[in-house]
Amino acid sequence: MQPKVELNFRHTYLRCFLISAVVPILAIFVILSLYYDREAVSFSREVLAGAMDAGENALETSFAEIEQISFTPYLYKEVSQTMTYMKNGFLRPGVEGYGYLDLASLESNYTMLFTKMLHSSQQKVQAISFYPFGAALGDCYAIERDTAGLSRTQVSAAEVDRLYGYTVPHGSAPAFLSLDGDEPHQTYSLLRTIKDYDSGKELGILRIDTSLSSLAPCLVGMQVTENSALMLCDSQGQIVYCDGTVKPGLMEQAQGGADEGVLGSQRYTFQRRSPGSTGWTLFHAASVSDIRLSNAGATFLIFAVTLLAFLAAFILYRAQSANMISSIESILYAIRQLQEGNLSYVCAVKDKKELLMIADTLNKTGKKLDDLIRTEAEARTSQSKAEYLALQSQINPHFLYNTLNGFIALNRLGEKQLLETSIIQLTKLFRYICSNSDVSTPAREFDFATQYLELQKLRFEERITYTVVVGEGTGDLPVPKLVIQPIVENCIVHGMEEDDEPIEIILRSYVKKSGEGQAALILEVVDTGVGFDTAKLRDSPRVGLNNVTQRLNLFREGSHYEVSSTPGRGTTARIIIPLESARQ
Secondary structure, rough: OOOOOOHHHHHHHHHHHHHHHHHHHHHHHHHHHHHHHHHHHHHHHHHHHHHHHHHHHHHHHHHHHHHHHOOHHOOOOHHHHHHHHHHOOOOOOOOOOOHOOOHHHHHHHHHHHHHHHHHHHOOEEEEEEEEEEEEHOOOOEEOOOOOOOOOOEEEOHHHHHHHHHHHHHHHOOOOOEOOOOOOOOOOEEEEEEEEEEOOEEEEEEEEEEEEEHHHHHHHOOOOOOOOOOEEOOOOOOOOEEEEEEEOHHHHHHOOOOEEEEEEEEEEEEEEEEEEOOOOEEEEEEEEHHHHHOHHHHHHHHHHHHHHHHHHHHHHHHHHHHHHHHHHHHHHHHHHHHHHOOOOOOOOOOOHHHHHHHHHHHHHHHHHHHHHHHHHHHHHHHHHHHHHHHHHHHHHHHHHHHHHHHHHHHHOOOHHHHHHHHHHHHHHHHHHHHHOOOOOHHHHHHHHHHHHHHHHHHHHHHHHEEEEEEEEOOOOOEEEEOOOOHHHHHHHHHHHHHOOOEEHHHHHHHEEOOOOOEEEEEEEEEEEEEOOOOHHHHHHHOOHHHHHHHHHHHHHOOOOOOEEEEOOOEEEEOOOEEOOEEEEO
């Protein structure tokens, strides 16, 4: 399975899809939901407004029918006459001397007329009562639905005054209000001051009590939800009819005249109507949350359609993008392989013409780069090896020149036996020099230096002493060939004094770690010779040491040569070769 590249194009492409498709779909869902919610609330208000208008008209019709009954004294003269006699006290029991007035016939006609109206009315009139003023103040003549005939009861003058007080603000118009002291209210009443048609004097108060249940049909069609309320208030502001729950403070907000209000966590919309000139008010407080809840099905439908649109878009995205994303990821992975140096990687993509062209171009570019780098690497390797061998070959004549000079000196001194031994020793040295390998080890380098020192001891005898120390684990490590002998040769040529003072040479190898944990092989040559001023070393044309420095640079990156010396005390030379990143 192809590894995932760090820059996952699949996720990038998916983000583009989410931004370009999902975000607009969600935005449409939110906008549609908000729009439908607003339209639903507005539509509910319009529907409710129509129901309130219908309820208002129905209430006006009901009140008009009751008001029509209150016009009876002005439409029927015998009723007006009977009320006049009631005011004068003629209809009180035991009153005599008025037989010529035919009071019984008047009372019978009065009773029959109001009884007929009481039972024929569609408003469920419960009783029709008259409270006369004047001599009969305190009398109450009533015709009730459940009893027959005209009954007379006695009430207090204060009660009559109270009823009269309700009618005063309305003048000759009727007053509609609830006189039922108990809650919930069962009836509502019409109060009207009756005047004599001819003289205009006030005769008394006509009271028509009607069951509130007759108003219920007027209020059908008005939706009342769990948190909503429908209220009907009389001219005194009392709630005479209520459907729903009237929370504390809701009535005050509804009566305040605002179209909307907030009570706790609920937001309400208010509608009010005033049927006719009765002074009554019909209130409806609709809970916005209930309206939204009732339209939850439509919101869910919008959500379902939005979800289906998203799923359809995602399926199309997956179908169209699968091959493209796989091909682009392959191209991105191939680019990463090129960045990491794997120029031989071949990019394979699926059947997308444009992407196939890109992959083919990428493969060709990688192959060309790989060929160029291989050619360049081979050229550099060949050049470095040639330079290394050339530098190494410089050691041979230089070494031979110095050795032959020593042989000439032996010959002039007549030391033929010593000269012969030296030549034999030289042949052993040449066997090492002429070996094909250009890489050696510290053990073999020190052995070659020891043979060279033995050759020099034939000439200088006891003036030269030496010590060889091969550190543990360092004897077989790779080092450049012929790097120790030129340094040892310098110890003899430049370190020995002309007054036959002896010199000691110490050869040792060891591994040393730096503070960063980097390990390096140290080849050290120490002599007790005359020493020199190291400041003059840069200007000294010493072929052997310069050759060693250049070959160290070519052998392994970071390899170098150090020398420290004190005049009269000797010289220390160190070759430092890192144990990692060897040059090939």
